[in-house]
Amino acid sequence: MTGALSKVYFFLIGLFLALPMIVVAGVSVNAKQTLAFLPKGFSLSWYGEIFLNPEWRNALFASLTLAILSAALAVAIALPLAWFLWRRIAPWANIFQLLGIAPFTLPPVITALGLLTFWATTGFYGQPWTAVVSHAIFFVTLPLVTLSLGFTAIDRSLVEAAATMGADDRTIFRTVVLPLILPYIVSGYAFAFVLSLNEYIVAYMTVGFTMETLPIKIFNALRYGYTPTMASVTILFVATAAIIFSLVARFGDLPKLLGAMSSDDT
């Protein structure tokens, strides 16, 4: 009886999460440029539109470039920081851990507005690279959290053994720590990449007037009415996120990354 009840509950929650995407997937295959569900006719042309229409293609290209670079920069900031905090006893350095977590915890408008005033004051406002730096700072939290988790999972005796054999810090990092931490680097990168791809407000406030990322393009298009390409892009986004997170789960321990014990312990 309770089993059935929880099945119904999970079904309803699943429906709630999936329903908007089902309807959007439905309207994305309409044959004509109408907002109709159930779809009238069937056509995949709106998916082609993302790659054929130069405006959408440019936005896609801008978003991908931004996500690839900013996620890399976020990892480049998080990795040495997490390594230092694990390697050294320096309580005051925890302030940087806090600074790394703050941008993501505060309401996003605040980080966005802070960066907007900063770029405007320094005169770099609107330059594409400012968006890369802004996103890297905004999303540094994600690799920082996964990497801190990854470092705590490393058995210190392994590193100690390498040190006893005469390896210096640099060698230890390259030959022992890096291979062990690599899965966490990859998942931290993946989280930052997917979120950067979807991010709107920080991108809009920093480069919104000079360049269009996909979320900005969708929003701008939304203000002038409806085009089915929005629907196909939305589905593309959901599919990308689902694929990337599935890959993280396939090659890593997703429940553990999200706070569960590792599967070997249970």
Added chain:
Amino acid sequence: MRREAPQKLSDYGPLFFPAMMLIVFFVVPFATMIAVSFFQRQQGGFYVPAFELANYQRFLSLFFANVLGFSLMLAVTVAICCVVLAVPFTYLLTRMTRKVQIVWLVALLSVLSLSEVIIGFAWSTLFSRTAGITNLLVMAGIMSEAKALLPSFGAVLTGMVYQAFPYTVLVLYPALVRLDPTLTEAARTLGASPIKAFFTVVIPALRNTITATLIMVFIFALGSYLLPQLLGRPQHWTLSVLITDQAIYQSNMPFAAAMAVFLVLVTLGLVALTVIAGRKGEAA
């Protein structure tokens, strides 16, 4: 290698790049924003350095009080809805096999990563007259005519719960997945039904987690900047929407910055509350 205090200056090497980046691109911008909140606005979207409290004095208006009141009320409602839905969901989820958990976690992460633009667009489609949910109800014979369900408060609330629900589950997940299963087993052995065991054993054991989650989700919902605009009427605009509007469309940076500083203070106050609640939880 044991952890040891840095001895040479070069031991600080790895810290240099992250520290510099975080200071230059987070601390300094934050300080810039605070400074701008005291600046004087000029015609045409510019502002000049000054020290005036006029931007803050604008808070003392009925309009602003209404916006603030509505923002807080909306965020509280969203937080309560999410926690009520998510606690039983997460509890049941953590009792499932790891494989099933992974499928749900991937789905939740995918929804969580969606931008507000996309969530807003998806729900405005779902609530629209021509492609919306009411068409299904008409087909099922429950309604006689399809109609638009937005803009409305219900639409804003639904969209925001949709956005915050995966976040709520992921905040609750670590605490619930580590919850000692023998607690409920003991209750079951003593004859409690699963539902009774959930309400009399699990919920009290999680009291502090639930309080902390409520505050986290409240802050998350307070940050929603587009959904009230896309799904609601102007009276449903929140502080975050107003900040975006002032900064971009009204080009009034000093006022936007002052509101942002205010929002930070509200948020930090609540984070402090969370920490205190957490400390109490550890002591108990």
